[in-house]
Amino acid sequence: MPKQHHQTTISKPDTKKVNSRYLNPKDDFAFKHIFTKETHLDLLMHFLNAVFKGKKVITKVQISKTEHKGNQKTDRKSVFDVHCTGADNEKFTIEMQKESSPYFADRLLFYAAILIQEQGKSVDANWNYKLPEIYFVAILDFKFAGMPADQYIHNVSLVETKSNLPFYKKLGYIYIELPGFNKTEKELKTDEDKWLFCIKHMGDLKDIPVSLKDDEIFNKLFKIAEVSNLTPAEMNAYQQSLKIKRDNYNHDQYILQQGEAKGEHKKAVEMALKLKHKNMPQVEIAELTGLTVEEIEAL
Structure with missing residues (x-):
């Protein structure tokens, strides 16, 4: 039987996930x-x-x-x-x-x-x-x-x-x-x-x-x-670099949103305390501040 030769093919890098033509040197x-x-x-x-x-x-x-x-x-x-x-x-x-x-x-x-x-x-x-x-x-x-x-x-x-x-x-x-x-x-x-x-x-x-x-x-x-x-190996490394960048961005946005949420909650509590001291009904305070009646009662 004639000896079979197996040819190794190297696939071209997948660029579908990359929007830019050139690498960004800041990455x-x-x-x-x-x-x-x-x-x-x-x-x-x-x-x-x-x-x-x-x-x-x-x-x-x-x-x-x-x-x-x-x-x-x-x-x-x-x-x-x-x-x-x-x-x-x-x-x-x-x-x-x-x-x-x-x-x-x-x-x-x-x-x-x-x-x-x-x-x-x-x-x-x-x-x-x-x-x-x-x-x-x-x-x-x-x-x-x-x-x-x-x-x-x-x-x-x-x-x-x-x-x-x-x-x-x-x-x-x-x-x-x-x-x-x-x-x-x-x-x-x-x-x-x-x-x-x-x-x-x-x-x-x-x-x-x-x-x-x-x-x-x-x-x-x-x-x-x-x-x-880029070679396939280089493209994989580039995609990993982009993933890390996106993960860091998403993490930072989450922390920012958490901080903003805490800040908004703090403002709502401060307003609720002022309104509570003025003897405003708790239901109305809840409507104005977004806090629950239970949260207002606990203040």
Whole structure:
């Protein structure tokens, strides 16, 4: 009998549950998909160079295994990050923070301290404490309270306050507020403009902007971000990421509704007490407040 050959077929990813043509870089899966794959590191390097605008030139990056996600529920649902190392051993952490959280600046300083301390591990006993350059880039989907309202990019470093001279040049923070970036497609001039526009709007776009079509890097970005180009495994991971996002949203809405319900009930009780003190009949109080007669009697 002739030997039968079984051909393995890989089904195309199911995109029916996804409404957008492109991934939204503000979502966990998309952020990692765009910036952490070995074949996509040119995008990561291009983004970093666009953000640093010549103050720091990155010629090579490699993804680090370290993750510094917080253990708080707000961290787990709203923060995702990429850690990489430059050609000169510089350390970069790029975070996408979707929601504001209590003590946001404290949190970043805390994880910076961990990253700095890690540099002293597994070194010789006679280590002289020389550290690599360490930079944090935080992309915020909210306005950072306390920062100048007329700016959407904030560069933070250690300086001597009287002279404004740098105290330590190898630690820097860059905060990017996406809500403050309002340039239209026709206003995109710099690579930084183009990246921020894509990160903010890609999930809503129907096609690559005309002004980016002749740019090799952004053509690659839109190609790998197109939902129809995902493998079945990638689509499953993306669907799971969307499910988590929806579950978090539904949970938050439930908590909000519960809080609103408690607030309304509290107002009703306060009104019922006032009316009860005025000797209004309990049946009428119940009609006005929505409380039951039994609840009013118990007040």
